[in-house]
Amino acid sequence: MSKAPPSLSRRISLAFGSFFGILSRPEFAADVDRLRTGGAPEALTSLPQPAAPSAAPAPAPAASAPAAAPVPPVVPATLREADTAAALQLLSLLQREARLVDFVQEDIAAYSDAEIGAAARVVHEGCRKVLREHVSLAPVRAESEGSRLTLAAGFDAAAVRLTGNVVGQAPFTGTLAHRGWRATEVRLPQLAEGHDARIVAQAEVEL
Secondary structure, eight states: OOOOOOOHHHHHHHHHHHHHHHHHOHHHHHHHHHHHTTOOOHHHHTSOOOOOOOOOOOOOOOOOOOOOOOOOOOOOOOOOOOOHHHHHHHHHHHHHHHOHHHHHHSOOTTSOHHHHHHHHHHHHHHHHHHHHHHEEEEESOOSOTTOEEEEOTTOOTTTOOOOSSOOSOSOEEEEOSOOOEEEEEEOOOOOOTTOOTTOSSOOOOOO
16 A cells, blocks of 8 residues: 655655755765666665565454554645735835934945944934834733743743743743733824835935
8 A cells, every 4th residue: 555645744844854965965865866867775775675475374363453543634834925015114114214224235344333333323213213103012021031930831832932941841931031022003104005115215316
């Protein structure tokens, strides 16, 4: 009976493993090349072939084992596209008020720390103004940073990320390194019909 094809997640895992195996192990790369050209891997062809089984009386039927419970298939998470218009609109506001894109795109290797610090102060003030006007933020955790806390089983893994030596199952006890941030309200300006959000900053022509 032929083996069922692997699931999508298993195929992704096999693809990444094979990619790095081909780069680091020449013999593995040779086996993969032989498979792609219709041959058998060397590791298989070099094994001794089993002798043909001799005729033997049929064994007495054994007691049938209970059938294993079927394993539910792995269903990949449903992905949805992010709202790029809103993201580009926020980036445009950060560029207008803080020149954030200009600052990030600039090669600062030739500038001194004092010059970079002066520019960073302007960027910081502008970014803070945009966040105060358009996004309300609140900490994910109410505890002070550096305090010890315990995460019970079923904690919100989307809101809390575990770092360090993560072993076993919840409850977990650790130190709060960062309180996190949660957006409680977003107030972006409405876009006019036909507005091209991809234009983060207009080109300027001085007459």
